Amino acid sequence: xxxxxxxxxxxxxxxxxxxxxxxxxxxxxxxxxxxxxxxxxxxxxxxxxxxxxxxxxxxxxxxxxxxxxxxxxxxxxxxxxxxxxxxxxxxxxxxxxxxxxxxxxxxxxxxxxxxxxxxxxxxxxxxxxxxxxxxxxxxxxxxxxxxxxxxxxxxxxxxxxxxxxxxxxxxxxxxxxxxxxxxxxxxxxxxxxxxxxxxxxxxxxxxxxxxxxxxxxxxxxxxxxxxxxxxxxxxxxxxxxxxxxxxxxxxxxxxxxxxxxxxxxxxxxxxxxxxxxxxxxxxxxxxxxxxxxxxxxxxxxxxxxxxxxxxxxxxxxxxxxxxxxxxxxxxxxxxxxxxxxxxxxxxxxxxxxxxxxxxxxxxxxxxxxxxxxxxxxxxxxxxxxxxxxxxxxxxxxxxxxxxxxxxxxxxxxxxxxxxxxxxxxxxxxxxxxxxxxxxxxxxxx
Numbered sequence: 001x002x003x004x005x006x007x008x009x010x011x012x013x014x015x016x017x018x019x020x021x022x023x024x025x026x027x028x029x030x031x032x033x034x035x036x037x038x039x040x041x042x043x044x045x046x047x048x049x050x051x052x053x054x055x056x057x058x059x060x061x062x063x064x065x066x067x068x069x070x071x072x073x074x075x076x077x078x079x080x081x082x083x084x085x086x087x088x089x090x091x092x093x094x095x096x097x098x099x100x101x102x103x104x105x106x107x108x109x110x111x112x113x114x115x116x117x118x119x120x121x122x123x124x125x126x127x128x129x130x131x132x133x134x135x136x137x138x139x140x141x142x143x144x145x146x147x148x149x150x151x152x153x154x155x156x157x158x159x160x161x162x163x164x165x166x167x168x169x170x171x172x173x174x175x176x177x178x179x180x181x182x183x184x185x186x187x188x189x190x191x192x193x194x195x196x197x198x199x200x201x202x203x204x205x206x207x208x209x210x211x212x213x214x215x216x217x218x219x220x221x222x223x224x225x226x227x228x229x230x231x232x233x234x235x236x237x238x239x240x241x242x243x244x245x246x247x248x249x250x251x252x253x254x255x256x257x258x259x260x261x262x263x264x265x266x267x268x269x270x271x272x273x274x275x276x277x278x279x280x281x282x283x284x285x286x287x288x289x290x291x292x293x294x295x296x297x298x299x300x301x302x303x304x305x306x307x308x309x310x311x312x313x314x315x316x317x318x319x320x321x322x323x324x325x326x327x328x329x330x331x332x333x334x335x336x337x338x339x340x341x342x343x344x345x346x347x348x349x350x351x352x353x354x355x356x357x358x359x360x361x362x363x364x365x366x367x368x369x370x371x372x373x374x375x376x377x378x379x380x381x382x383x384x385x386x387x388x389x390x391x392x393x394x395x396x397x398x399x400x401x402x403x404x405x406x407x408x409x410x411x412x413x414x415x416x417x418x419x420x421x422x423x424x425x426x427x428x429x430x431x432x433x434x435x436x437x438x439x440x441x442x443x444x445x
Contacts, residue, residue, distance in 0.1 A: 042270045049275055052265035056258050057282045061290040063255040064333065068326040070251020078325075079174045080167055086321050087166035091313040093157050100157075101150045277344040284337035287330050294323060294330070328411050335415050336404070343397070360430070368434030382436025385429055396425050 071078050086092045156162055262279050269275030298319050305315045346353045378385070385392055400422040404410050407418075 045268050045270050049265045049269035052261050052268065053275070053279055053282065056261035056265060056279070057286050059254065059258045059261065060283055060286045060333075061293075063258040064287075064290065064329055065326065066247070066250040066254045068329060070247050072325070074178060074248065074251075076171055076175045076178060080171050082322060082325060083170050084163070084167050086318065087163040089314075089317045089321070091311065091317045093154075095311055095314040097150065097153050097157050100153045101146060273344050273347055277341050277348075280337045280341035280344060284334050284341065287334040287337060290330050291327065291334070294327060298323075325409070329409070331412050332410055332415055335412050339415070339419060364430040364434040367431055368436075371431065371435035376435045378432045378435045382432050382434075386433035386436050389430075389433060392429050393426060396422050396429070 072082055073079070262283070266272055266275045266279055298316075301319050302312060302315055305312075310318070346356055400418050403418050404415065407414055410418075
């Protein structure tokens with residue numbers, strides 16, 4: 001029988017000893033190092049996600065404003081939709097009526113009319129009192145002229161024709177400005193270097209046709225040159241076009257960058273649900289700050305507009321009309337943020353969240369037997385829904401988020417509609433799962 005050899009140190013190059021037993025001290029040291037590495041990893045992830053979240057929150061208001069400006073400046077239809085309500089606003093209509101009436105009355109020389117009348121009476125040998133009475137008619141006559149002009153202008157401004165002219169004029173002018181700023185050169189106004197030119201090609205063709213139809217056959221030989229008229233030299237036109245290009249980039253990619261940063265913040269965080277709650281809450285706070293900023297800018301704008309240029313109520317109507325889509329977008333994001341934070345909280349371990357989930361489970365569990373007694377059988381579909389409730393719930397939320405993402409300019413009402421539909425779908429799915437047949441002794445969902 002061979003004696004047992006003494007255990008020597010393990011061979012560094014050889015295989016590990018399968019019978020090696022870890023001592024309690026070694027195990028404790030291993031656990032300590034493992035916890036230290038986990039803490040360092042967790043702190044690194046938390047620091048990175050916090051930096052991403054801070055960048056996303058700081059960019060959120062700028063992204064909303066950039067998208068709104070780019071949408072309003074570059075899209076003629078959106079711009080016309082923005083300014084169209086001004087034609088029907090009573091304060092704006094009153095300001096336009098007063099401005100036009102003043103211009104018309106200024107061009108009517110009422111004093112010359114009364115002087116001519118007084119001279120005619122004097123030449124005809126009328127009594128001095130009649131001549132003096134004719135001269136004193138200037139003020140009543142001016143008031144009468146103003147009243148007549150005011151009625152006529154008010155009738156025109158309040159009619160549908162003014163709204164149509166207003167929209168068409170804004171459409172043409174905005175399209176011309178966009179063409180000039182983008183340098184596309186396809187509209188009536190085109191920028192060539194630092195010169196803004198008006199294209200008269202269609203006008204020249206129309207004039208040539210009408211002259212030929214009128215019998216001026218020589219007009220057919222009108223040259224095609226000199227079909228532009230220089231409107232003005234714009235030394236800052238290049239900078240304006242550069243700003244337009246930057247605005248196109250910011251308005252398109254800044255919102256995308258903000259969303260990506262927020263998503264990365266949630267993904268890299270150690271606790272995804274908590275970070276989602278924090279991100280949604282922070283976004284809601286930033287949207288509230290943006291609404292406050294819009295109110296402050298409104299006050300500053302109204303204080304800067306002199307009443308002689310625009311009455312205060314008309315100036316307020318102009319500002320509110322121009323920024324209403326920005327305000328609507330901000331409110332929509334605020335509501336979406338609140339809903340997202342609430343949903344993330346309800347999935348957490350808090351006592352109110354657990355109470356809500358328990359009440360929902362009890363309600364659907366109690367409805368299951370009632371539905372089965374009523375003859376409602378969902379079969380394998382109900383079993384599938386009951387076994388995969390987490391997937392169906394997530395799918396319903398994802399579908400609602402996708403609808404809002406694809407919705408063109410969603411409002412608070414659109415968000416409320418989508419949320420109501422999602423809740424209704426979740427309730428129906430829960431009832432279908434509760435009505436599924438149960439094995440003997442199996443509890444409800």
